[in-house]
Amino acid sequence: MSLFGRIFLLNALVLVAAAALLVFGPVTVSTPALLGEVLVLAAGLVVMLIANAVLIRVGLAPLGRLTRAMTTIDLLKPGPRLTAKGHGEIAELITTFNSMIDRLEAERGYSAARALSAQEAERRRVAQELHDEVGQSLTAVLLGLKRVADQSSGPMREELVQAQETTRSTLDEIRRIARRLRPGVLEELGLVSALKALTTEISAGLTVQQSFDKHLPSLDAETELVVYRVAQEGLTNTVRHAAADRVHLSLRARPSGVELRLRDNGRGLGDNAEGAGIRGMRERALLVGAELKVGPAPGGGTEVRLVVSA
Known part of the structure; x- marks a missing residue:
């Protein structure tokens, strides 16, 4: 009726x-x-x-x-x-x-997959150009400065040595940015090694506690990239916004897959709306059918929990 x-x-x-x-x-x-x-x-x-x-x-x-x-x-x-x-x-x-x-x-998942795929391709291209073109150019500049400094003396030599140090630190920063854009260690050494390298690069001013199970189920390349990007975004948010001095990163085996957990002792989310970073993590999680939870951690701070199926 x-x-x-x-x-x-x-x-x-x-x-x-x-x-x-x-x-x-x-x-x-x-x-x-x-x-x-x-x-x-x-x-x-x-x-x-x-x-x-x-x-x-x-x-x-x-x-x-x-x-x-x-x-x-x-x-x-x-x-x-x-x-x-x-x-x-x-x-x-x-x-x-x-x-x-x-x-x-379904349509959002398809569109997000295409957008993130294009984003990763662009990241690889930019990282490759930074490494091959800008990196090589700065290396040539560094060698030229060294050659001129070896032939100079007095105050001029000191200025050239200072320019060398500035160029060298710039070259190191460009290489660091290229590694963040394209995590080559993820492709070459696997997820655990990539996460360890990530905490070393991002953990400025933070005490990072790491916990990784020895026997983790194998994940496909797309799922490993999602886990890595979620950890990367979570650590970046902790450094920028959490005002924390300690963070714990763990990767555990579960009966049906793996669980990534990131917990800090910062000021927490409060009543703030989710930003682009968290929404980006949710979109990535949906691509591989993973479950993502972002909320207050026990005892204060913020906890990011990602559960993916193997």
Whole structure:
């Protein structure tokens, strides 16, 4: 039955019941109406309106659940679908809404996969250019400065040596940026070695505690990259925003995969909205069907937990 038909039927039932009470009940209306009769009719009208409101509220209750779901759903945090309760058009509407969310999540996942794939390709290209072109040019400059410094003396030599040190530190910084853009150690030595190298590069001013299981299930290249990028973004957020002095990074084997956990002792998230970094982590987690949770850590601070299937 359509929604219009259900509402019409509910109203009709209430009116028929009221009419039957007037016809077959002991109450009659005089001309002119007496005060007692008016009070009885007013009470009957109130009862009829209340009954009508209750029946319609019950009939339209699934629409309220659907409205709440529409206002709170987040495609980056997949949850259980609404149960198609109700009759007729209401159940059909809930089923259609669930199908729409499935299509939107699939399309978002596909679009995010293409965007992140293009992003990784661009990272590799930029890292390669930094290493091959800028790095080689700075190396040539460094050698030229050394050659000139060896032939100079006095204050000029000191200035050239200082320029050498500046060039050398710039070259080291460019190499560090290139490694962050394209984690070659991940491809060459594996996930654990890449995470250890990452903590060494990022942990400025932090005491980093590491814990890695010896026997971890093998992961495909895309999943390893997701785990690495989530750890990288989590450590970066800790350094920039957490005001923490200690962080614990662990990678554990689980019956169905691995669990990455990053916990700091900083000031926590508070009431701040999720930034682009956390939303980026969620998008990456969805690419490999992983579960990501970002929230307060026991005892204070922030905890990032990523569970992926092997």
